[in-house]
Amino acid sequence: MPSLSLRVNGKPVDTTVDDPDMPLLNLLQHDLELNGPKFGCGLAQCGACTVLLDGVPIRSCTTPVSDAAGGEVLTIEGLGTMRNPHPLQQAFIDEQAAQCGYCLSGPMLYGKVHVERNPNTTRDEIIAALDGLLCRCHTHYRMVKALERYAAVVRSGAKV
Numbered sequence: 001m002p003s004l005s006l007r008v009n010g011k012p013v014d015t016t017v018d019d020p021d022m023p024l025l026n027l028l029q030h031d032l033e034l035n036g037p038k039f040g041c042g043l044a045q046c047g048a049c050t051v052l053l054d055g056v057p058i059r060s061c062t063t064p065v066s067d068a069a070g071g072e073v074l075t076i077e078g079l080g081t082m083r084n085p086h087p088l089q090q091a092f093i094d095e096q097a098a099q100c101g102y103c104l105s106g107p108m109l110y111g112k113v114h115v116e117r118n119p120n121t122t123r124d125e126i127i128a129a130l131d132g133l134l135c136r137c138h139t140h141y142r143m144v145k146a147l148e149r150y151a152a153v154v155r156s157g158a159k160v
């Protein structure tokens with residue numbers, strides 16, 4: 001039973017896993033009771049399970065938990081709180097960019113990385129950054145608007 005140490009949403013996690021090939025999503029959902037990353041397809045096809053691993057968006061449904069050893073994982077829960085939402089979360093709220101919210105880990109985290117690297121991003125570039133992220137509720141247009149709103153926050157120099 002190998003031991004595993006990593007950080008999740010800024011907190012140290014020291015645990016053991018029976019199978020180092022177990023998907024990272026299983027650790028996050030079942031052991032750490034995080035509900036942000038979702039199981040959608042389980043095949044790296046939809047993006048509902050997206051988390052950042054050392055600042056890079058990954059599909060946690062197909063990422064072996066051993067890949068996260070020593071790493072820093074961020075889920076959408078780690079962005080902000082209900083009382084104090086992160087500016088990215090506030091932008092999604094302001095644009096009402098979620099219906100059921102099941103898919104949001106993908107557009108929020110791929111969008112976060114894209115916008116923070118490219119604050120002067122265009123609408124077409126945002127659409128390209130969200131390519132391959134599925135939303136059954138068809139709120140893609142509002143997600144793009146939310147990320148345009150977030151880009152304006154980043155450009156303003158506000159702390160994000």
Ligand code: FES
Pocket residue numbers: 038039040041042043044045046047048049050059060061062
């Ligand atoms: S559940 Fe991981 S990409 Fe769909």
Ligand code: FES
Pocket residue numbers: 097098099100101102103104134135136137138139
């Ligand atoms: S908001 Fe429902 S799946 Fe995207």
